[in-house]
Amino acid sequence: MKGLVIKNTGSWYTVKTDDGQLIESKIKGNFRLKGIRSTNPVAVGDHVQLITNQEGTAFISAIEDRRNYIVRKSPNLSKQSHILAANVDQALLVVTVNYPQTSTTFIDRFLAGAEAYRVPVILVFNKRDILSEEELHYEQMMRKLYETIGYQCVELSAATGEGVEQLIPLIKDKISLLSGNSGVGKSTLINQLVPEADQRTAEISDAHNTGMHTTTFSEMIALSAGGYLIDTPGIKGFGTFDIEKEELTSYFKEIFRFSENCRFSNCTHTHEPGCAVIRAVEDHYIAASRYQSYLSMLEDKDENKYRESF
Numbered sequence: 247m248k249g250l251v252i253k254n255t256g257s258w259y260t261v262k263t264d265d266g267q268l269i270e271s272k273i274k275g276n277f278r279l280k281g282i283r284s285t286n287p288v289a290v291g292d293h294v295q296l297i298t299n300q301e302g303t304a305f306i307s308a309i310e311d312r313r314n315y316i317v318r319k320s321p322n323l324s325k326q327s328h329i330l331a332a333n334v335d336q337a338l339l340v341v342t343v344n345y346p347q348t349s350t351t352f353i354d355r356f357l358a359g360a361e362a363y364r365v366p367v368i369l370v371f372n373k374r375d376i377l378s379e380e381e382l383h384y385e386q387m388m389r390k391l392y393e394t395i396g397y398q399c400v401e402l403s404a405a406t407g408e409g410v411e412q413l414i415p416l417i418k419d420k421i422s423l424l425s426g427n428s429g430v431g432k433s434t435l436i437n438q439l440v441p442e443a444d445q446r447t448a449e450i451s452d453a454h455n456t457g458m459h460t461t462t463f464s465e466m467i468a469l470s471a472g473g474y475l476i477d478t479p480g481i482k483g484f485g486t487f488d489i490e491k492e493e494l495t496s497y498f499k500e501i502f503r504f505s506e507n508c509r510f511s512n513c514t515h516t517h518e519p520g521c522a523v524i525r526a527v528e529d530h531y532i533a534a535s536r537y538q539s540y541l542s543m544l545e546d547k548d549e550n551k552y553r554e555s556f
């Protein structure tokens with residue numbers, strides 16, 4: 247029998263079979279995936295093969311190749327990664343111009359990471375209801391900036407529900423990762439999109455009280471119209487530790503387009519003569535904020551920061 251892993255609590259996985267049953271499953275024996283040193287060989291979003299047993303539970307006997315997977319490095323187990331989710335179709339990055347302010351550096355780092363994983367991103371500008379005229383104006387500028395680069399943007403208020411309907415066709419039948427800084431309104435948005443999800447928050451806190459280990463807890467929240475939202479605690483962005491310096495340019499879409507005209511093919515766009523990117527920044531074809539984000543990631547790369555922080 248085949249199914250989709252929709253929940254992972256410790257060693258148990260909830261698998262939704264193709265005919266709609268939910269089966270609690272465990273991994274059979276010493277199940278290892280080639281190439282990945284992970285604390286959890288199976289993750290939410292994985293398509294798996296099941297062998298059911300008489301108790302109504304099952305063993306996961308095989309896992310289908312993943313289109314992509316998102317990892318977080320375990321802080322205490324060096325070299326081991328924790329797979330947060332597999333086969334993600336897109337990410338919704340919730341951002342706020344204020345309360346709290348999401349920095350363009352944070353957005354750009356997230357976008358670059360998503361490009362590296364080939365995961366499309368939709369920017370969700372939240373909290374429109376409490377923004378001043380000036381802040382709304384700034385939001386419009388941000389929206390224009392990211393739309394021009396090629397990212398889809400949606401403006402809404404998760405608290406009042408205004409504009410939330412725009413998201414519905416965009417997330418239907420897809421697996422969407424929900425991300426964003428703490429306090430931007432992710433939980434509020436989930437509650438608007440999936441009112442039943444309230445239930446879930448309660449379940450988690452109950453689990454806390456009974457001392458259950460929640461760090462490995464990942465869940466896909468089913469959307470009534472089809473599709474899932476993945477709300478993984480602790481994911482702030484994509485692990486970018488494996489981005490090579492030479493590759494960084496290609497993760498900033500508009501910088502990449504201009505870089506084709508740089509004099510040197512290995513141009514880092516920092517000091518080189520004949521750099522088409524620097525010229526485009528000067529001519530305002532590339533936003534200064536985007537170029538700054540690029541430089542800051544390049545600098546981290548020099549200091550090998552990624553390997554440390556993820």
Ligand SMILES: Nc1nc2c(ncn2[C@@H]2O[C@H](COP(=O)(O)OP(=O)(O)OP(=O)(O)O)[C@@H](O)[C@H]2O)c(=O)[nH]1
Nearest residue numbers: 372373376403404405427428429430431432433434
């Ligand atoms: N005015 C206003 N407040 C909002 C909106 N969305 C969320 N909030 C408030 O912002 C605060 C944080 O919202 P949450 O939904 O908990 O944010 P979160 O992103 O889930 O935060 P973490 O769980 O820390 O990651 C809460 O007090 C919400 O009521 C909005 O659209 N407008």
Ligand SMILES: [Zn+2]
Nearest residue numbers: 508513515521
């Ligand atoms: Zn250049």
